[in-house]
Amino acid sequence: MKISKEEVLHVADLAHLELTDAEMETLRTQLDAILNYVDKLKQLDVTGVEPMAQVLHAGAGPEATLRDDSVRPSNVAGSILEQASGSKKPYFRVPRIIER
Amino acid sequence: MNAASHWNINSIRKALETKQISARELTTEFYSRIEERNPELNAFLTLSPERAFAQADRIDGMRSRSENLPPLAGVPMAIKDVISTRGVRTTCGSKILEHYIPPYDATAVENLERAGAILLGKTNCDEFAMGSSNENSAYGPVRNPLAPDRVPGGSSGGSAAAVAAGLAVGALGTDTGGSIRQPGALCGIPAMMPTYGRVSRYGLIAFASSLDRIGPFAKTVRDVASILGVIAGSDKNDATSAAVEKADYAAEIEKSVSGTRIGIPKEYFSEGMDAEVRQHVEAGIKRFETLGCRIVELRMPHTDYAIATYYIVATAEASSNLARFDGVRYGLRVESGTLREMYKKTRGKGFGPEVKRRIMLGTYALSSGYYDAYYLRAQKVRALIARDFAEAFEKVDAIVTPTSPSPAFRIGERADDPLKMYLADIYTVTGSLAGVPGISVPCGATREGLPVGLQILGPHFAEARVLQLANAFEEDRALAA
Numbered sequence: 001m002k003i004s005k006e007e008v009l010h011v012a013d014l015a016h017l018e019l020t021d022a023e024m025e026t027l028r029t030q031l032d033a034i035l036n037y038v039d040k041l042k043q044l045d046v047t048g049v050e051p052m053a054q055v056l057h058a059g060a061g062p063e064a065t066l067r068d069d070s071v072r073p074s075n076v077a078g079s080i081l082e083q084a085s086g087s088k089k090p091y092f093r094v095p096r097i098i099e100r
Numbered sequence: 101m102n103a104a105s106h107w108n109i110n111s112i113r114k115a116l117e118t119k120q121i122s123a124r125e126l127t128t129e130f131y132s133r134i135e136e137r138n139p140e141l142n143a144f145l146t147l148s149p150e151r152a153f154a155q156a157d158r159i160d161g162m163r164s165r166s167e168n169l170p171p172l173a174g175v176p177m178a179i180k181d182v183i184s185t186r187g188v189r190t191t192c193g194s195k196i197l198e199h200y201i202p203p204y205d206a207t208a209v210e211n212l213e214r215a216g217a218i219l220l221g222k223t224n225c226d227e228f229a230m231g232s233s234n235e236n237s238a239y240g241p242v243r244n245p246l247a248p249d250r251v252p253g254g255s256s257g258g259s260a261a262a263v264a265a266g267l268a269v270g271a272l273g274t275d276t277g278g279s280i281r282q283p284g285a286l287c288g289i290p291a292m293m294p295t296y297g298r299v300s301r302y303g304l305i306a307f308a309s310s311l312d313r314i315g316p317f318a319k320t321v322r323d324v325a326s327i328l329g330v331i332a333g334s335d336k337n338d339a340t341s342a343a344v345e346k347a348d349y350a351a352e353i354e355k356s357v358s359g360t361r362i363g364i365p366k367e368y369f370s371e372g373m374d375a376e377v378r379q380h381v382e383a384g385i386k387r388f389e390t391l392g393c394r395i396v397e398l399r400m401p402h403t404d405y406a407i408a409t410y411y412i413v414a415t416a417e418a419s420s421n422l423a424r425f426d427g428v429r430y431g432l433r434v435e436s437g438t439l440r441e442m443y444k445k446t447r448g449k450g451f452g453p454e455v456k457r458r459i460m461l462g463t464y465a466l467s468s469g470y471y472d473a474y475y476l477r478a479q480k481v482r483a484l485i486a487r488d489f490a491e492a493f494e495k496v497d498a499i500v501t502p503t504s505p506s507p508a509f510r511i512g513e514r515a516d517d518p519l520k521m522y523l524a525d526i527y528t529v530t531g532s533l534a535g536v537p538g539i540s541v542p543c544g545a546t547r548e549g550l551p552v553g554l555q556i557l558g559p560h561f562a563e564a565r566v567l568q569l570a571n572a573f574e575e576d577r578a579l580a581a
Binding site for chain 2: 003007008010011012014015016017018019023026027030031033034035037038039040041042044046049050051052053055056057059060067076079080082083084085086092094095097
């Protein structure tokens with residue numbers, strides 16, 4: 001067994017996901033199968049291989065695409081706040097996080 | 101097959117210029133087709149007639165003033181619902197964004213409209229583009245227009261089905277591990293994933309940022325090339341877009357492919373492939389030979405590790421990208437006494453099973469104690485896969501493989517086995533990981549009439565060459581038929 005129920009609970013907590021008991025058990029079985037499959041990566045010798053962190057081809061930049069970090073006008077605050085549940089201009093609102 | 105399907109970019113242009121039809125009439129024609137077919141196919145989630153008719157009237161105004169028409173004037177198009185459209189609901193196929201209305205347009209959408217395209221609406225897809233069958237949409241599966249009991253492929257299933265059924269002349273999809281090419285293959289139309297960086301992703305709601313790409317579907321390779329020509333290019337709003345000159349793809353596709361060296365990687369023709377798919381793809385390779393291409397056998401030794409690599413890299417990035425959906429700024433909010441409870445309940449209720457599964461896998465792969473064993477190792481294997489491609493392209497100009505190991509499968513057939521579903525991407529994830537461009541072109545149909553796709557991959561930014569090969573292949577098939 002690659003992943004225990006406790007680990008699934010821990011990961012769900014890290015990911016801020018509320019899961020039902022049934023979801024938890026299904027996920028445990030499925031993640032277990034996927035992790036077993038993914039284990040094939042361990043067969044390869046990757047000594048001295050640099051991890052591929054940049055996908056943009058060397059011929060493309062990325063320096064070619066960087067722009068000046070300059071301030072530009074933006075008038076979208078209103079329409080952005082309209083999308084937020086319970087917002088009150090100019091704030092997003094969340095449950096209280098500081099004890100008085 | 102249907103009244104709307106004879107339209108292509110060229111015939112629309114001619115009909116508009118010779119006043120055979122107005123852009124408004126054309127738009128009306130497509131909406132009536134959608135009204136007729138969409139209840140069955142479920143390809144569109146949201147229609148945008150106000151925006152479409154306003155654009156049609158602009159085009160008709162230009163016609164009445166005898167102005168030059170822009171390249172996609174009057175072309176009815178569909179946009180995958182992970183791409184932002186100002187004022188038009190964008191759900192990502194998820195309940196968590198059921199009522200989300202973006203305050204801005206994606207650059208690709210802006211470019212299409214500037215080129216005269218008419219945006220009919222937003223197409224169904226797997227939730228947050230996670231899936232290979234479109235069954236992971238919170239709004240129900242899309243049906244394959246050629247076989248309604250079967251999937252259209254995914255995740256851009258709605259875009260592929262809309263074009264294949266003649267409900268749109270072109271469509272945008274997104275491809276992270278095969279999500280443009282595979283539904284293109286399963287629905288029998290050309291579908292292209294451009295080079296990483298070729299098309300701006302500004303306004304694309306991110307799934308896996310080192311993999312996601314926007315690309316076109318159409319009925320012909322020529323139309324795919326024309327749409328790519330409009331959406332390609334660097335963008336100040338996307339630092340991952342490349343400042344590499346684009347070609348006039350629609351003009352370039354005419355060039356001869358004789359003498360092109362085509363690599364056939366042995367690893368893509370091992371077990372696990374449907375016999376009829378194999379037969380059609382092998383016949384396709386012979387066709388390239390008759391077109392004067394030179395066939396070169398290749399080895400790409402890390403191919404077998406691509407699915408495992410992909411499902412670590414993509415889910416790790418997804419777990420991070422999807423952290424933003426927490427009920428605070430947009431989308432669903434499940435009220436709760438504490439902030440943390442609000443996050444957890446909102447996400448627990450708003451996300452579907454596949455999205456949860458991938459967030460869990462990605463969070464696990466990035467978590468303390470597992471990062472080196474999973475994420476870092478996958479990044480290293482990714483470098484080896486990219487190296488396979490770099491070495492191959494020293495010997496050949498393009499690589500030809502099947503697009504999908506099987507034709508369209510039945511709705512529900514694989515729904516309970518996520519790993520089996522992931523293996524549907526076996527031939528497409530490699531090009532995604534390497535960042536190279538690829539297209540799927542139809543290469544035949546099974547005895548049951550299900551389309552088979554052939555994939556052509558090229559070096560970075562060699563879209564013109566990939567399109568030339570695809571066009572020559574398509575023309576030769578049409579001649580033979």
